[in-house]
Amino acid sequence: MREEDMEVAIKVVVVGNGAVGKSSMIQRYCKGIFTKDYKKTIGVDFLERQIEVNNEDIRLMLWDTAGQEEFDAITKAYYRGAQGCVLAFSTVDRDSFEAIETWKKKVENEVGEINMVIVQNKIDLIDDAVVQDEEAEALAKKLRLRFYRTSVKENVNVDEVFRYLSEKYIQELSMVSEDDSLPLTIGQDVQNDTKNSSKDKNLKHKNNNDTITLKPSKKRTKKLLMNSKCVVL
Numbered sequence: 024m025r026e027e028d029m030e031v032a033i034k035v036v037v038v039g040n041g042a043v044g045k046s047s048m049i050q051r052y053c054k055g056i057f058t059k060d061y062k063k064t065i066g067v068d069f070l071e072r073q074i075e076v077n078n079e080d081i082r083l084m085l086w087d088t089a090g091q092e093e094f095d096a097i098t099k100a101y102y103r104g105a106q107g108c109v110l111a112f113s114t115v116d117r118d119s120f121e122a123i124e125t126w127k128k129k130v131e132n133e134v135g136e137i138n139m140v141i142v143q144n145k146i147d148l149i150d151d152a153v154v155q156d157e158e159a160e161a162l163a164k165k166l167r168l169r170f171y172r173t174s175v176k177e178n179v180n181v182d183e184v185f186r187y188l189s190e191k192y193i194q195e196l197s198m199v200s201e202d203d204s205l206p207l208t209i210g211q212d213v214q215n216d217t218k219n220s221s222k223d224k225n226l227k228h229k230n231n232n233d234t235i236t237l238k239p240s241k242k243r244t245k246k247l248l249m250n251s252k253c254v255v256l
């Protein structure tokens with residue numbers, strides 16, 4: 024296969040309390056549908072969609088995880104290898120907002136710091152909101168994360184969430200490609216810290232039993248990343 028035929032694959036996990044709209048968001052994005060019915064996700068599920076970002080073909084693999092704590096042991100295994108994460112809460116569920124930091128920690132405990140966004144879903148129900156705009160914005164500022172308000176039902180801002188995560192990842196990928204002296208960690212990822220814009224600070228490298236550290240050449244970078252992604256280690 025020629026290198027130009029290859030695509031980049033990105034694994035994104037969508038987490039948050041039960042019924043905030045995680046499955047609906049993934050279905051909306053990958054299948055273009057919305058259903059009113061609530062079917063609790065048992066364990067995990069995934070759908071994928073191809074998009075183009077900066078002339079790169081991206082295969083987004085969106086992992087839908089159960090929001091209930093009883094499934095934590097199962098779902099956390101699927102966080103591994105993720106390069107992006109959506110932390111979702113619902114406009115009409117105060118607990119789901121207060122749980123955002125806990126979800127962030129749960130994911131980071133498994134994969135370290137990866138690109139994340141906070142998503143306030145169900146903004147079509149804004150009249151019944153139990154979270155003030157300022158509170159949500161303050162949380163995003165405190166955690167230094169991009170913040171989106173979405174309505175999966177009305178298809179507002181859903182594409183933007185996943186586009187942002189993809190663009191961020193592509194940006195980092197091109198930084199890795201430019202510098203072949205930096206070690207690349209397979210299975211884990213180029214990390215992002217929104218506090219720091221410098222390349223060195225953006226790139227943290229994990230090395231534990233789950234990972235192999237390689238030094239990629241410029242040419243091979245994309246291939247290596249593609250082959251290494253989306254594998255549950």
Ligand SMILES: Nc1nc2c(ncn2[C@@H]2O[C@H](COP(=O)(O)OP(=O)(O)OP(=O)(O)O)[C@@H](O)[C@H]2O)c(=O)[nH]1
Binds near residue numbers: 090
């Ligand atoms: N009004 C409104 N309802 C929504 C929206 N998104 C999802 N829902 C509804 O919220 C309910 C829960 O949605 P799900 O997508 O199943 O929630 P989940 O977060 O995947 O839930 P778990 O599987 O339990 O973790 C469903 O009845 C959806 O139809 C939205 O943007 N607006």
